Amino acid sequence: MPIILPCGTIPVMEYMKRTATCGALRLADEGKDVVLNGWVHRSRDHGGIQFINLRDRCGITQTVVDEDAPAELKKLAGSLRMEYCIAVKGRVRKRPDSMVNPEMPTGEIELQITDIEVLSKSAPLPFMIEQESDAKEDLRLTYRYLDLRTPGMQERMKLRHDVIFAVREFFHERGFYEVETPTMIKSTPEGARDFLVPSRLHPGKFYALPQSPQLFKQIIMVGGLDKYFQIARCYRDEDARGDRQLEFTQIDVEMSFVTRDDVLRITEELFQYAFRKTLQTELPESFPRFTYHEVMNTYGSDKPDIRFGLPLQDFSPFVEGSGFKAFDSVLEAGGAVKALTAKGCGGYSRKQITQLEDTAKIYQAKGLAWMKVTENGLEGGVSKFFAQKQEEILAALGAEAGDLILMVADTWRTACTALGAVRSRLGKDLGLTDPKTFAFCWVIDFPLFEWNEEGRKWEAAHHMFSMPQQQYLDTMEQNPGEVKGDLYDLVLNGNEVASGSIRIHDPEIQRRIFRIVGFSEEEAEKRFGFLLNAFQYGPPPHGGIAPGLDRILMIMAGEQTIKEVIAFPKNSVGVSPMEGSPSEVDEAQLKDLHVKLDLPENDA
């Protein structure tokens, strides 16, 4: 790296600066004298001749100290160890034909070394730098600076940069302004727990880190900026998951004077653009749309993986008269019986079926009923109850000999989600989830309210600023559970990757929503007063969406966790093992902040 200093100050330490990168040289460069800077990736000393693979961000070049090289040079080369940072000078030469390495972009040439300069040494490594480190995740995070050197991490960091760049390009070209919103804001408890920042100047008061820029982007619309986007960091103090971190990045978008379809369209274009620019992948011209009810019924999930079929079906027509009490009683209680035809799984062992049942049970199913389809009809499991109707059943389910029929009877929601989980698992087990296939779809028409059984009240399913669909406006108080919102989720390969809505810009409708979820005028004023105030001054109709950058990158990179596409993620318990956060702070710092600790007893 060039060291830049103001003129006439401290002398620059001179070293052999690179004239090419380690990924650049080709046969056409034969005969050139070049300097490379990089890290010793591997070193192979054959006694007479020594090969040093030099690595930087751009690639790996084989450099060679020949047998007839000066003894001094050979000695220095022999002292090099993995991950020493060095400069080498030499001449590019064609490799002998039989020595060409077709695996390497630089494999037709090598650098005949004339000089070596050790720029810095490396201690023995805690793990080796390989395509993907095989060290445990926690160790990789402790030494993230080494992990970042692995080609795998470097590729993902490049992908992340490329996608962000494409996003900026895309929105810029369409007249969006990138506007930054504050990271220290008013706490508006609703949804996830807030991270709090105590105020020194205002004893007893706190800022919150934003769970998303939601309220600010709506205010930006009131501010007349018309089209906004931001690569926004969001903070939610909830337990982590493979696809969830305490802090994560959203591509936050909001637009004025738009309808739902405008937002869906531009989001489709955004991903078509980003996938084309970064993965050279063409996405479909438009993404299929399903209603919430449809995906729950068919895929048993509000984030369906549509890379494969295996649809859930209604089994309730075959229950009456079967004599199977377990199913009967569920239907009498207003529940549902859902069935899934697992194609070609008729040979599953008892153990395999039990494993599928365990999956269903995680999602609260009481059991997983099953029947095998053979040449002779239904066999095994609960088949004896359905023998008379077997023709009908096979026809309705499209089941054939060699299939396995799986059923869950429970409340509609549990039956769907539990069997949906079984479907997901089968998709993976049967190899139907090619990570190179990118199957986007929209889920629309979400219910606006959900009944909270514990609190005995209605809650906003998404957030309180989403618009009810037009046809419910007159009557939404009468049956809140029926009300569909102008809400939409974007789903990719079974992952929710974006979520958005058309917002309420009419204060009267907003008041009615608050009333339905049991929010008093005073409470609404206290929490969201600034937004309601803004809405007194001619707010434009507006709506937006917020794609989760990390999740999308994870899927683009074919990874199982977003940690692989974040340079410095926290581990599963919110700790960063590298710098050791969170950590205790000085008593004096707490005092400044007017904060006293009240720690749990057994916390050592």
Added chain:
RNA sequence: GGGGGUGUAGCGAAGAUGGUUAUCGCGCCGGCCUGUCAAGCCGGAGAUCGCGGGUUCAAUCCCCGUCACUCCCGCCA
């Protein structure tokens, strides 16, 4: 808040009904070696088997507890 899994040398793993010297690969150190590209060959160092307690003549192995990590349910408007 709940459930599953893991913890053995710097790293990744194997291991035994509870028994004497705990194994393998990579890395590390030393030596040999003209063409490798995960180089090869020879030799060497390196482990209180996560920690604490219990059972036992004897525990890395069994039991209890605990810690750390990891995945999942809940939670995540």
